[in-house]
Amino acid sequence: MNSSTSPIGIFDSGFGGLTVFKEIEKLLPQYDYLYLGDNARAPYGSRSFETVYHYTWEAVQWFFGQGCPLVLLACNTASAKALRNIQQLxxxxxxxxxxxxxxxxxxxxxxxxxFTRSKKVGILGTSGTVKSDSYPTELKKYWPEVEVFQQACPLWVPLIESNEHEGEGADFFVKKYLNQLLAQEKGIDTLLLGCTHYPLLLPKLKQHIPHDMTLVPQGEIVARSLVDYLNRHPEMESRLSKGQDHRFCTTDDPSDFAKRAEIILGREINAVGIHL
Structure with missing residues (x-):
């Protein structure tokens, strides 16, 4: 699959990173992109730090082999458990x-x-992201006055990856984890969807939260941050190819991936199966 292009690589454990790619594509349509979902080994949230690091570094090296000078981990678990080692070591x-x-x-x-008025923020994430304490640690650097409350939602990604998130059965687990989080602190007024899969649960989440609570998905935030990064790093921006070529790969069934991606992106795509 090697080519002469230099696309931006976007990695996720499965389909969730497509919610980020969709927003990036809106703001930066001129670039080439290469997306990889490691669907065969999803979900990452319950796996050990060492396993997530191994899987993520394996994927990053694959992206490098495809000519990507810049790779975005559009996955909170990978960002929490693998990014620092990859960047520093x-x-x-x-x-x-x-x-x-x-x-x-x-x-x-x-x-x-x-986003918060009460200075009390709730984080909904995978078990791995919550255990890493990455969000409380990073938030303290920028917003020391904000209190952070976390809730692991271990069954949300499996529901989404198995295409069961729109069924009635999903309501039980949506309410269960929301109630557990809000029981920690009634003053929470802002909820971060700390997993890029979770925007696919937005319709159900909106049904079960107070009307004045703010839900924050990450797609647009990450997309705007990437715009800023490329503006600040022209040496990287100049290396990226701009042919609007979008390629999608998965470590599992490419036909199933393409069907699911069409729902998220609103258009048909072609997907290719690869082995890491």
Whole structure:
């Protein structure tokens, strides 16, 4: 699959990163993109730090082999468990240490405090993201006055990946985790969807939260952060190819991936199956 293009790589454990890609594409339509969903090994949320790091670094090296100078981990679990090691330990040892790998947690925490009036924010995430404490740690740097309350939602990604998130059975698990979070603090007025899969649950989430509570998905935040990054790093921006070529890959069934991607993106795509 090697080509002469230099696309932006976008990685997720499955379909969730497509919610981020959709927003990136709106703001930066001129670039080439290569998306990879590791659907065969999803979900990542319950896996150990070492396993997530191994899977993520494996995927990043695959992106490099496809000519991507810049890779975005559009996955909170990968960002929480793998990004720092990749940035600090692995990239300097590669053949081209000028390549970059970015995540979704830092750009989200930089602006999350803007959404809350009560200064009490709830984080809905995978077990791995919550256990990492990445959000409380990063938020304290930018918004020390904001209190953070976290809730792991271990069954949400499996529901989404198995295409059961729109069924009646999903309501039980949506309400269960929301109630557990809000029981921690009744003053929470802002909920971060700390997993890029979770926007697919927005219709159900809106049914079960107070009308004055703010739901914050990450797609637009990450997209705007990428715009800012490329503006600040012209040396990287100049390396990216601009042919509006979009390629989609999965480690599982490409026909199933294409069907699911069509629902998220609102258009037909072709997907290719690969092995890491």
């Amino acid at each position: 692995d990239l300097p040892k590669t053949a081209d240490p000028t390549r970059r790998v970015l995540g979704v947690i830092r750009p989200t925490t930089e602006i999350l405090g803007q």
